[in-house]
Amino acid sequence: MNQKNVSSTVIRRLPRYYRYLTSLKDLGISSISSKELAKRMNITASQVKQDFAAFGWHGLQGYGYDVSFLHTEIGRILGLDTVRNMIIIGAGSLGHALARHAEFEKKGFKIIGIFDTRSELVGQKVNDLEIMHFDNIEEFLAHNKVDIAALTVPASHAKGVVEYITKLGIKAIWNFVPMKLQTDEDVTIENIHLIDSLLVLGYKIKENANIKDD
């Protein structure tokens, strides 16, 4: 089947399903109803059914869904069986935090390089990686397969860095810079906008709004 037709809302729910299914599996639970899954996901049972039907999965009357099956399938769809090489551009506190995040490698995202332009940072170690000068990134990319570049540079540098690394062949950017990146159509971008999230939290507090979408 063609997963490209599955909506982004459903795709964004997959990591959460996966997390929950992992806990269920660890607890030795073998089946789960759409109703129970729905409760945990803060969506309706019929949304759960729809989400899974998009992949051709259907529950059994009186049994529900097979936990192990869903866990394996969703893991496969999310590419958890694949190792991806990631570099971090910007070795400030956020770059350090990403480099030290132990969970990434467990999920198959291996950090193989970290770059900065600040000479006082170059040569310092973060975990086992020595921070490299950004001037060396072309040579690095020539000798290493890099799937993802995490971008944690100041906003003022973002445009130049993105133009440069996409010319060097980077096709996927995990963007922490609070701005919309302009790239060619064939470059995939995933944004973490911390400020946006904080503003939504501020809104929820102010309105005492019951927004439960994650």
Place this chain on the structure above:
Amino acid sequence: MNQKNVSSTVIRRLPRYYRYLTSLKDLGISSISSKELAKRMNITASQVKQDFAAFGWHGLQGYGYDVSFLHTEIGRILGLDTVRNMIIIGAGSLGHALARHAEFEKKGFKIIGIFDTRSELVGQKVNDLEIMHFDNIEEFLAHNKVDIAALTVPASHAKGVVEYITKLGIKAIWNFVPMKLQTDEDVTIENIHLIDSLLVLGYKIKENANIKDD
């Protein structure tokens, strides 16, 4: 009007509208059509119209929307005119990164305390803040109004910390721990799940899927 009826999807788009409107304002642009806004937001013009109609705003034929008006109104809805006090629990790399994020204070989120249980960190300075021992949080909360607690502790500590701080009156949590927090109904939670975002990026690469939702 009752903003509580506005959907979470629309609310989550507001920070992006705001960011874009700020750029337009800085460029001296006074009006914008739903079509142009839609292009920038990767949604349709009719979605833009619907989003704004939910707040009672309508564009004018041949003129579009007034940039300055939208900018002010969305800023107000997001509470950008309010100062909120935030503490950070967990002074690891991610806690440091949040404490050093200059944009938060510009948007009205003021970091007034940072806590950890590790004695080797207590007393160290992050920007102008001295890391405090988590044992002192009760006293701190008794003397300081805290609107938000950012949670950057290890997953194994999260449950205990959340139970404790919500008992002490914390009503809003900005959660960076990759798990679903269980709290009373009156506690507002906003999650940043880095792993989920990375998994979605992995999916996009694998499927070469054109998911453009932010």
